[in-house]
Amino acid sequence: MTRSPLRDLLVGLFILAGLGAIAYLSFSVGGLSYGGPGGLTIYAAFDQTGGLKPRAPVVISGVKVGQVTSITLNENFRARVAMDLDRRLKLPTDTAASIVTAGILGDRYISLQLGGDDKLLAPEDSITFTESAIILESLIGKFMYGRSGGSAGSDSGGNGGSEAQKKGS
Amino acid sequence: MRLRAIEDFGFLALRFVDDLGKLALFTLQILGARFTPPLRGRVFVAELFKLGVLSLIIICVSGIAVGMVLGLQGYNTLVRFGAEQSLGAVVGLSLIRELGPVLTALLAAGRAGSATAAEIGTMVATEQLDGLRMMSINPVHLVVTPKATAMIAVMPLLSALFIVCGLFGGYAVGVGLMGLDGGTYMSSLQSAVDFHDDVLGSLLKALIFGVLIGLISTYRGYTSAPTSEGVSAATTSTVVVGSVSVLIFDYFITALWGV
Numbered sequence: 145m146t147r148s149p150l151r152d153l154l155v156g157l158f159i160l161a162g163l164g165a166i167a168y169l170s171f172s173v174g175g176l177s178y179g180g181p182g183g184l185t186i187y188a189a190f191d192q193t194g195g196l197k198p199r200a201p202v203v204i205s206g207v208k209v210g211q212v213t214s215i216t217l218n219e220n221f222r223a224r225v226a227m228d229l230d231r232r233l234k235l236p237t238d239t240a241a242s243i244v245t246a247g248i249l250g251d252r253y254i255s256l257q258l259g260g261d262d263k264l265l266a267p268e269d270s271i272t273f274t275e276s277a278i279i280l281e282s283l284i285g286k287f288m289y290g291r292s293g294g295s296a297g298s299d300s301g302g303n304g305g306s307e308a309q310k311k312g313s
Numbered sequence: 314m315r316l317r318a319i320e321d322f323g324f325l326a327l328r329f330v331d332d333l334g335k336l337a338l339f340t341l342q343i344l345g346a347r348f349t350p351p352l353r354g355r356v357f358v359a360e361l362f363k364l365g366v367l368s369l370i371i372i373c374v375s376g377i378a379v380g381m382v383l384g385l386q387g388y389n390t391l392v393r394f395g396a397e398q399s400l401g402a403v404v405g406l407s408l409i410r411e412l413g414p415v416l417t418a419l420l421a422a423g424r425a426g427s428a429t430a431a432e433i434g435t436m437v438a439t440e441q442l443d444g445l446r447m448m449s450i451n452p453v454h455l456v457v458t459p460k461a462t463a464m465i466a467v468m469p470l471l472s473a474l475f476i477v478c479g480l481f482g483g484y485a486v487g488v489g490l491m492g493l494d495g496g497t498y499m500s501s502l503q504s505a506v507d508f509h510d511d512v513l514g515s516l517l518k519a520l521i522f523g524v525l526i527g528l529i530s531t532y533r534g535y536t537s538a539p540t541s542e543g544v545s546a547a548t549t550s551t552v553v554v555g556s557v558s559v560l561i562f563d564y565f566i567t568a569l570w571g572v
Contacts, residue, residue: 151358151359151362152358154362154366155358155361155362155365155366158361158362158365158366158369158470159361159365159470161470161474162365162467162469162470162471162473162474163470165470165473165474165476165477166469166470166473166516168473168477169409169473169476169477169512169515170508170512172503173405173409173480173502173503173506173512174506174507174508174511174512199504199507200504201500201504246398250398251504
């Protein structure tokens with residue numbers, strides 16, 4: 145077997161192209177790392193995440209600034225959502241986080257509304273003002289039972305309840 | 314008469330088990346040869362060229378065509394539910410999880426696997442392998458092992474290229490033709506595809522399919538009857554057995570590991 149420069153060059157190019165495709169799939173499409181800068185971890189507790197998933201985007205005014213990294217249950221049985229945000233962000237301590245939906249049936253994501261406080265959130269801090277996801281089914285259920293005029297039957301207790309409580313403060 | 318049919322069935326079953334056992338021994342032989350010097354690097358590179366580089370055009374063209382069809386079909390279905398923003402997720406997930414590895418394996422079985430089987434089969438028929446044995450060169454070491462390992466190495470690369478071409482084809486139809494927003498397509502794709510669940514699983518599938526086709530094509534060629542009929546039978550059965558086993562294995566990989 146002799147060396148053949150053209151063939152070897154083509155094989156080399158082929159391997160590089162294949163590895164490039166794998167890298168593109170892994171990093172860019174697969175999101176092995178978040179495309180933007182990260183490094184600022186902030187927590188927020190919600191009563192109801194309503195199908196929020198890890199890697200869901202976190203946005204401010206519709207611009208993506210980070211993503212959800214994990215969703216766990218805290219000691220008070222509320223959902224503790226960890227977010228990885230751009231570390232250059234200066235978030236006031238009274239920033240509010242709400243879980244919203246893209247369109248009626250779209251994916252859940254977290255939207256941050258900045259407050260006006262002078263103090264800033266430090267890494268690993270928790271956001272106190274949170275607004276849970278709105279569950280469409282429970283709203284419809286409450287609407288129907290509400291219309292039937294206080295039929296405080298066995299159903300209505302389980303149906304409405306906790307989802308509707310918004311965490312004001 | 315009834316007994317005869319059962320006899321036939323028993324013979325078929327025994328031959329199947331016999332074949333599997335021989336294939337396992339053949340695999341061990343290849344593994345042994347892989348780690349016995351000399352490592353035959355130049356032959357391996359030549360095989361990479363034949364199996365990989367020469368398959369590039371068919372892989373890329375098929376990838377783009379499949380991606381375009383997925384984009385068109387996905388768009389027409391999704392637009393009924395007003396969910397055309399999810400086109401990127403539909404195209405990306407179906408390509409990465411299923412179509413990429415499976416179609417690449419089927420194309421490779423038809424293009425590269427059949428060529429491998431025919432080449433080894435012709436060497437058997439023209440007694441070239443016996444010639445190698447006369448010179449005390451192990452034909453598994455020189456001829457079979459580089460072909461089988463090159464097939465295994467090439468398959469994940471080809472599959473990844475197929476997927477990237479398909480994503481591009483879906484983008485071209487969805488964004489270029491149907492007027493979807495390019496950012497929407499990419500963000501739906503990126504939020505749906507997970508590295509660990511989807512991309513790694515896709516590469517694992519491609520690797521397993523590479524092992525299947527590499528082994529089947531070399532085994533069929535190596536054990537073919539030394540006649541022109543034997544060579545054609547080896548080529549045919551490589552494509553048939555290779556394609557069917559890829560599809561069957563695909564189901565079980567998906568069912569077992571949820572890839």
